[in-house]
Amino acid sequence: NAGVTQTPKFQVLKTGQSMTLQCAQDMNHNSMYWYRQDPGMGLRLIYYSASEGTTDKGEVPNGYNVSRLNKREFSLRLESAAPSQTSVYFCASTIPGLARADTQYFGPGTRLTVL
Amino acid sequence: AQSVAQPEDQVNVAEGNPLTVKCTYSVSGNPYLFWYVQYPNRGLQFLLKYITGDNLVKGSYGFEAEFNKSQTSFHLKKPSALVSDSALYFCAVRDIGNNQGGKLIFGQGTELSVKP
Numbered sequence: 001n002a003g004v005t006q007t008p009k010f011q012v013l014k015t016g017q018s019m020t021l022q023c024a025q026d027m028n029h030n031s032m033y034w035y036r037q038d039p040g041m042g043l044r045l046i047y048y049s050a051s052e053g054t055t056d057k058g059e060v061p062n063g064y065n066v067s068r069l070n071k072r073e074f075s076l077r078l079e080s081a082a083p084s085q086t087s088v089y090f091c092a093s094t095i096p097g098l099a100r101a102d103t104q105y106f107g108p109g110t111r112l113t114v115l
Numbered sequence: 116a117q118s119v120a121q122p123e124d125q126v127n128v129a130e131g132n133p134l135t136v137k138c139t140y141s142v143s144g145n146p147y148l149f150w151y152v153q154y155p156n157r158g159l160q161f162l163l164k165y166i167t168g169d170n171l172v173k174g175s176y177g178f179e180a181e182f183n184k185s186q187t188s189f190h191l192k193k194p195s196a197l198v199s200d201s202a203l204y205f206c207a208v209r210d211i212g213n214n215q216g217g218k219l220i221f222g223q224g225t226e227l228s229v230k231p
Binding site for chain 1: 124149158159160164205219223224
């Protein structure tokens with residue numbers, strides 16, 4: 001089991017460029033999440049997908065879009081990157097059928113710099 | 116609205132001493148509380164959780180946490196700190212209400228530094 005995998009690990013973009021962050025999990029989890037981590041801010045939820053075919057906005061969705069491609073994969077897209085989107089991005093997923101447990105499993109992160 | 120607070124940005128402890136990382140919460144209804152740890156350049160790892168039952172919860176790597184409903188706290192503890200415990204620790208609470216997706220709300224994190 002690879003768990004939650006993310007690609008790429010590092011990325012540098014220029015303002016206005018676009019890119020897609022990829023996330024995949026092999027644990028048969030229903031729910032998947034995208035967070036950003038900034039110093040002193042903890043983790044903030046960008047978007048989540050409760051189940052295949054559904055996506056919802058989190059706390060900081062502006063400037064991002066997501067796609068739940070199938071049960072395994074959940075991608076995050078920056079259409080026009082801005083310096084304020086410089087951050088570390090984490091994908092996570094949750095054990096299915098235990099809605100009240102909600103133990104989330106995290107990927108290793110993508111460190112994104114927007115110049 | 117649900118929230119969680121970690122009042123200390125940094126905690127410094129000598130190796131072998133007990134450690135406490137503080138967390139307080141604000142929720143309506145019964146809270147579901149979590150602790151995660153993040154080592155440098157890594158993702159978050161689950162340590163322990165409180166859902167219901169015994170107020171003292173035991174988790175990975177010798178950590179435990181005490182749920183205190185009257186003080187709305189969920190402090191993380193370890194009887195004897197190791198240098199390898201040095202990391203960033205996050206407290207989280209399950210976001211209740213219309214939450215079919217099991218969303219968590221995270222605190223801002225506490226940097227634990229254990230010196231030899």
